[in-house]
Amino acid sequence: MSIFPSMAFLQQNFETLSLHHALTLLAFYQLSRWLYRSMVVSPPFKGIPGPKPASWFSGNLGQLFNAKGLPFHQHLSDFYGGTVKVYGFFGDEQLYISDPLAIQAILGKEQECFDETAVFLEANKIIFGPGLVSTTGELHKRQRKLAAPMFSTAQLAKIAPTFYDIAEKLVDVLQREVNDQLSLTHSANTEEENDEKRVGCAVLDVSEWSCRVSLEAAGRAILGYSFDPLDSPVSNPYTTAIKELIPTLFSLALVRQFAPFLSKLGPAWFRRKLVEWTPNRKVQKVKATSDLMHESAKAILKERRAQRLDEANLGSGDGGRAKDLISMLLQANARAAPEERMGDDELTGQMAVLIFGAQDTTSSVMPRVFSLLATHPDVQLNVREEIRNAYARMRQHDGYDTDYVNGKARLDQETLMGLPWLDAVVKETLRLYPPVPFVRRTCTKEASIPYTRTIPDNSNTSVASLASVSIPKDTTFFLSIAGCNRMRSVWGDDAGEWKPERWLESPQPYSKDVKIPGAFSGMLSFLGGGRSCIGYRFAMLEMKIVLATVLSRLVFSPTEDRIVWNLAQITSPSVCRAVEREGRVSVEETKALPLFAAFDDACG
Numbered sequence: 001m002s003i004f005p006s007m008a009f010l011q012q013n014f015e016t017l018s019l020h021h022a023l024t025l026l027a028f029y030q031l032s033r034w035l036y037r038s039m040v041v042s043p044p045f046k047g048i049p050g051p052k053p054a055s056w057f058s059g060n061l062g063q064l065f066n067a068k069g070l071p072f073h074q075h076l077s078d079f080y081g082g083t084v085k086v087y088g089f090f091g092d093e094q095l096y097i098s099d100p101l102a103i104q105a106i107l108g109k110e111q112e113c114f115d116e117t118a119v120f121l122e123a124n125k126i127i128f129g130p131g132l133v134s135t136t137g138e139l140h141k142r143q144r145k146l147a148a149p150m151f152s153t154a155q156l157a158k159i160a161p162t163f164y165d166i167a168e169k170l171v172d173v174l175q176r177e178v179n180d181q182l183s184l185t186h187s188a189n190t191e192e193e194n195d196e197k198r199v200g201c202a203v204l205d206v207s208e209w210s211c212r213v214s215l216e217a218a219g220r221a222i223l224g225y226s227f228d229p230l231d232s233p234v235s236n237p238y239t240t241a242i243k244e245l246i247p248t249l250f251s252l253a254l255v256r257q258f259a260p261f262l263s264k265l266g267p268a269w270f271r272r273k274l275v276e277w278t279p280n281r282k283v284q285k286v287k288a289t290s291d292l293m294h295e296s297a298k299a300i301l302k303e304r305r306a307q308r309l310d311e312a313n314l315g316s317g318d319g320g321r322a323k324d325l326i327s328m329l330l331q332a333n334a335r336a337a338p339e340e341r342m343g344d345d346e347l348t349g350q351m352a353v354l355i356f357g358a359q360d361t362t363s364s365v366m367p368r369v370f371s372l373l374a375t376h377p378d379v380q381l382n383v384r385e386e387i388r389n390a391y392a393r394m395r396q397h398d399g400y401d402t403d404y405v406n407g408k409a410r411l412d413q414e415t416l417m418g419l420p421w422l423d424a425v426v427k428e429t430l431r432l433y434p435p436v437p438f439v440r441r442t443c444t445k446e447a448s449i450p451y452t453r454t455i456p457d458n459s460n461t462s463v464a465s466l467a468s469v470s471i472p473k474d475t476t477f478f479l480s481i482a483g484c485n486r487m488r489s490v491w492g493d494d495a496g497e498w499k500p501e502r503w504l505e506s507p508q509p510y511s512k513d514v515k516i517p518g519a520f521s522g523m524l525s526f527l528g529g530g531r532s533c534i535g536y537r538f539a540m541l542e543m544k545i546v547l548a549t550v551l552s553r554l555v556f557s558p559t560e561d562r563i564v565w566n567l568a569q570i571t572s573p574s575v576c577r578a579v580e581r582e583g584r585v586s587v588e589e590t591k592a593l594p595l596f597a598a599f600d601d602a603c604g
């Protein structure tokens with residue numbers, strides 16, 4: 001008999017236990033499992049290279065789940081190769097995989113052996129409810145089958161005008177902000193000072209604007225609900241809450257390890273009480289955000305139902321334009337066989353998950369694109385010229401009137417998606433700087449995975465040979481999206497450089513020998529396999545519409561601010577500024593990405 005208390009024992013006896021006893025037992029149970037795995041079970045990854053654990057308690061987890069951890073992640077694949085041994089709690093051996101061959105197996109033919117970690121699934125169940133990111137197996141497949149048609153090219157074409165509405169509003173708002181800044185600085189400065197400043201330029205926080213636009217685009221396109229009309233001075237409380245959710249969750253990485261146990265503790269009302277009683281500011285912040293998301297989702301679902309959006313309504317009243325993706329999902333749900341339908345908790349779960357999935361990711365990519373264009377003026381010139389030429393061609397075209405809305409020109413979807421420079425810039429940014437640099441997976445049944453072992457030889461180069469590693473059940477590992485996207489064996493010696501031209505030279509600028517299943521354009525940024533990003537077409541369309549609309553009018557150049565990109569599951573930019581307090585100077589980071597911006601070509 002095992003010396004450890006089983007979960008069944010804990011559950012049966014829970015009624016008679018005090019909260020204090022229960023938590024102590026839980027901590028003991030968790031601790032003993034880790035100790036058992038690390039001390040009794042023989043280490044599974046002998047011979048696989050990797051760094052020493054940085055701490056006896058949390059191994060390398062503190063380095064990996066660290067806002068400043070991006071260089072460490074890169075170092076692992078650069079220094080140790082595509083399959084690296086890292087340590088979890090109490091010496092628990094884990095893997096850090098960026099090897100394309102291994103990933104091909106994990107996301108492809110061996111995918112049945114791997115799933116999201118229990119920590120990820122259970123934490124998401126608590127935060128979002130039973131949406132796509134917290135379900136597994138048949139339930140997950142059923143939900144995906146119902147949700148996938150919302151993201152077809154044809155359905156997305158119906159929401160493209162919504163993206164254009166938002167992008168055009170953004171340009172109007174930015175124009176006002178630039179004008180306001182220019183008139184303020186002009187009247188406050190002397191002639192000399194004005195000469196020194198970049199004439200005609202204002203400073204815009206492209207990160208803040210991208211966050212607001214992404215949330216508004218997600219709200220309107222997915223829920224048919226406006227979270228942030230952009231022209232009000234204060235952003236929506238939902239924006240602030242959702243922006244802080246990922247960093248807060250990331251900083252709670254250790255506490256989240258208890259989520260699988262918490263989720264099995266008694267009825268829902270009791271688990272809720274446990275969270276309410278937790279004396280931790282960050283836990284309370286996550287709870288408040290989760291409540292806000294659920295309340296919003298429930299209210300919107302009720303509203304949609306009241307509108308009785310049946311098939312006839314969807315196709316009429318607005319020129320055949322569906323209003324939002326959730327209306328489409330409700331309709332598909334009503335048409336599905338009773339046993340396939342989603343319940344209300346699943347529907348509200350999808351709503352929260354989709355808003356969340358759509359917001360933080362695209363709002364990480366867009367500021368990165370603006371910033372890279374600012375520091376690569378030649379590329380920016382090419383992109384802007386290409387967009388402007390496309391508009392000019394459209395104006396010359398006989399039937400151009402149909403592409404005008406409220407007096408503003410709009411590129412049709414085919415033209416927009418086919419702009420080579422814009423496409424190359426977005427793809428190359430996603431490749432080199434994937435907003436989600438890694439995901440975690442658990443091995444649900446033992447699997448043998450092939451990988452390429454790199455061995456340094458005497459001439460300071462390395463030789464590669466094929467190898468395989470057996471991954472025991474319950475092993476947790478890191479799947480490095482950024483590491484795989486930067487593999488020199490796939491992308492060539494310049495894999496670490498941002499070179500949009502590579503996509504112009506060849507539509508497939510990566511090794512033909514490596515096949516990563518389901519991945520977008522040979523990269524892993526949207527992952528692959530059965531849990532790949534369901535919203536990648538949505539993301540590409542939204543980002544291209546916003547970028548093309550903004551870049552057709554504005555030109556960007558860098559300020560002297562030092563920008564750092566931090567890791568919080570999703571990457572985000574911060575500006576570093578020296579602050580003096582009580583005679584001491586320290587560097588403070590604020591979430592922002594300031595760039596000089598000017599309308600047309602006035603920026604020098």
Ligand code: HEM
Pocket residue numbers: 116132133144353354355357358359361362365434435436439440525526527530531532533534535536538539
């Ligand atoms: C540049 C933008 C985006 C990137 C880089 C991105 C990336 C990813 C990645 C890497 C995953 C896998 C996560 C994991 O398995 O742990 C994922 C899943 C997901 N994404 Fe995205 N995403 C983006 C935009 C979107 C958008 C716009 C939506 C919704 C409209 C969305 C909805 C989802 C959902 C629902 C999942 C979970 C899918 C499942 O488990 O079946 N994403 N995304």
